[in-house]
Amino acid sequence: xxxxxxxxxxxxxxxxxxxxxxxxxxxxxxxxxxxxxxxxxxxxxxxxxxxxxxxxxxxxxxxxxxxxxxxxxxxxxxxxxxxxxxxxxxxxxxxxxxxxxxxxxxxxxxxxxxxxxxxxxxxxxxxxxxxxxxxxxxxxxxxxxxxxxxxxxxxxxxxxxxxxxxxxxxxxxxxxxxxxxxx
Numbered sequence: 001x002x003x004x005x006x007x008x009x010x011x012x013x014x015x016x017x018x019x020x021x022x023x024x025x026x027x028x029x030x031x032x033x034x035x036x037x038x039x040x041x042x043x044x045x046x047x048x049x050x051x052x053x054x055x056x057x058x059x060x061x062x063x064x065x066x067x068x069x070x071x072x073x074x075x076x077x078x079x080x081x082x083x084x085x086x087x088x089x090x091x092x093x094x095x096x097x098x099x100x101x102x103x104x105x106x107x108x109x110x111x112x113x114x115x116x117x118x119x120x121x122x123x124x125x126x127x128x129x130x131x132x133x134x135x136x137x138x139x140x141x142x143x144x145x146x147x148x149x150x151x152x153x154x155x156x157x158x159x160x161x162x163x164x165x166x167x168x169x170x171x172x173x174x175x176x177x178x179x180x181x182x183x
Contacts (some may be wrong), residue, residue: 014168020177037113042170047108053155054166100152107132132154
């Protein structure tokens with residue numbers, strides 16, 4: 001998969017509130033933009049806590065992931081002892097490695113928010129975003145071909161396209177607050 005992923009979600013309760021807000025203002029776009037920014041901020045926070053949208057911890061890194069990291073750390077002179085084993089700094093880097101936090105931190109940083117009419121779209125642009133979100137088996141051209149990747153949801157969308165209940169409640173709360181301001 002290239003270019004990340006996008007899913008469509010229809011949230012009936014939010015739609016009713018948005019229609020109500022739209023009847024009172026010229027453009028719903030700023031409200032949707034704010035909702036999108038809030039969702040992205042909560043999503044980024046999940047990388048700090050290594051938890052899914054329900055607060056459940058992500059599955060830890062596999063032994064093969066840690067072995068690859070150990071090899072990369074061993075290639076950096078400041079991380080190894082004279083005998084080639086990891087020193088204290090290298091060991092700290094290995095044991096503190098959080099799932100989904102790579103060296104580039106692209107998965108945590110690369111989100112898009114767009115509003116067109118009454119549609120809010122939030123995307124994650126790294127090509128590996130979907131497999132990290134939903135899990136699955138890596139392809140033949142992957143740098144780790146044929147490996148099973150556990151789902152580690154970071155966006156508040158379930159595989160069936162529904163929004164996690166806690167996230168949905170926060171979205172409805174924000175929309176109700178905006179509606180209360182317009183009364």
